[in-house]
Amino acid sequence: xxxxxxxxxxxxxxxxxxxxxxxRTSQSVSSTYLAWYQQKPGQAPRLLxxxxxxxxxxxxxxxxxSGSGTDFTLTISRLEPEDFAVYYCQLYGSSPGxxxxxxxxxxx
Amino acid sequence: xxxxxxxxxxxxKPGSSVKVSCKTSGGTFSSNAFSWxxxxxxxGLEWMGVILPPFATPHYAQNFQGRVTITADxxxxxVYMELSSLxxxxxxxxxxxxxxxxxxxxxxxxxxxxxS
Numbered sequence: 029x030x031x032x033x034x035x036x037x038x039x040x041x042x043x044x045x046x047x048x049x050x051x052r053t054s055q056s057v058s059s060t061y062l063a064w065y066q067q068k069p070g071q072a073p074r075l076l077x078x079x080x081x082x083x084x085x086x087x088x089x090x091x092x093x094s095g096s097g098t099d100f101t102l103t104i105s106r107l108e109p110e111d112f113a114v115y116y117c118q119l120y121g122s123s124p125g126x127x128x129x130x131x132x133x134x135x136x
Numbered sequence: 137x138x139x140x141x142x143x144x145x146x147x148x149k150p151g152s153s154v155k156v157s158c159k160t161s162g163g164t165f166s167s168n169a170f171s172w173x174x175x176x177x178x179x180g181l182e183w184m185g186v187i188l189p190p191f192a193t194p195h196y197a198q199n200f201q202g203r204v205t206i207t208a209d210x211x212x213x214x215v216y217m218e219l220s221s222l223x224x225x226x227x228x229x230x231x232x233x234x235x236x237x238x239x240x241x242x243x244x245x246x247x248x249x250x251x252s
Contacts, residue, residue: 063238065181072231072242073181075171084240100144120237125197126171128184 030054032117032129040135043060047104049132051117056097061120064093067131068113077102077114104134112136138163140170140232140243147249153220156246158232165213166190169235172217174228175245187215188236194238222250 031054041047051062059080065073075084077093080100090105104111117129143157158170172184185196185206194209205218215232230246231238 050148061237065239067181071244072233073239074242075240077240078240083239118181118239125186126173127193128181128183128237131180 030057030119030121030127032119032127034117034129034132035116036132037060037130038133038135041107042136043107043109045107046089047102047107047111047134049102049104049115049134051095051100051102051129053100057119059100060094061094062095062100063120065116065118066111066113067116071126073116107134109136138168138234138241140234142230142232142243142246145247145249147251148222150223150250150252152222153218154222154248155216155218156230156232156248158215158217158243160215160234163234165208166210170206170208170215171233171235171239172204173231173233173239175231176228177226179228184217184230219248222248224250225241226250243247 033052035050062080064077067073076087081093092103094101114133116131116133119127139161141159148154164211167189169188174182180196184200187194187206187208194206203220207216227250232243234241
């Protein structure tokens with residue numbers, strides 16, 4: 029089973045700053061199946077990025093994804109107040125099924 | 137535009153079962169797959185299983201094999217998730233989501249509380 033490890037666990041930044049969130053997989057994976065989600069308190073997760081680098085519908089261009097192999101990154105270029113949330117990476121695997129990272133909390 | 141609306145909060149006794157519904161609208165029900173994901177209080181996301189078109193074939197995560205049943209009713213465009221032998225550790229918010237090799241549309245979540 030492939031394990032997804034996100035880092036850092038919590039990151040403290042200010043509006044206007046740049047955020048870089050990491051997701052590392054325990055073995056090399058296809059970037060086609062790597063996605064990122066944002067979750068705010070009391071809300072369902074929202075798809076941000078799929079295929080490692082494609083923005084989902086309606087997602088602002090300050091969100092970008094990159095990476096390949098075992099190392100993937102979600103970058104938020106200029107933080108807005110509404111971006112403070114928990115972010116999860118996710119891998120679609122065989123069988124079928126999904127594995128999630130443990131999440132990164134982005135706080136002010 | 138696909139929308140998913142889930143049933144309301146459930147309070148259950150340990151050992152019982154719960155069945156959560158997810159009514160879909162705005163898309164072609166029979167051509168979509170739907171996954172279920174749960175989130176225990178203060179915890180991360182855990183995938184439970186998926187139901188696949190066109191024959192509504194379910195696949196379950198190893199952790200839930202034997203306890204979870206996912207079904208679909210094409211006549212009402214509704215997907216169901218039933219979890220049996222409930223334990224306090226099953227207290228969580230349960231989400232349905234459209235599955236297109238990513239989860240792009242989510243229901244609002246259903247809170248299930250397991251307590252004696």
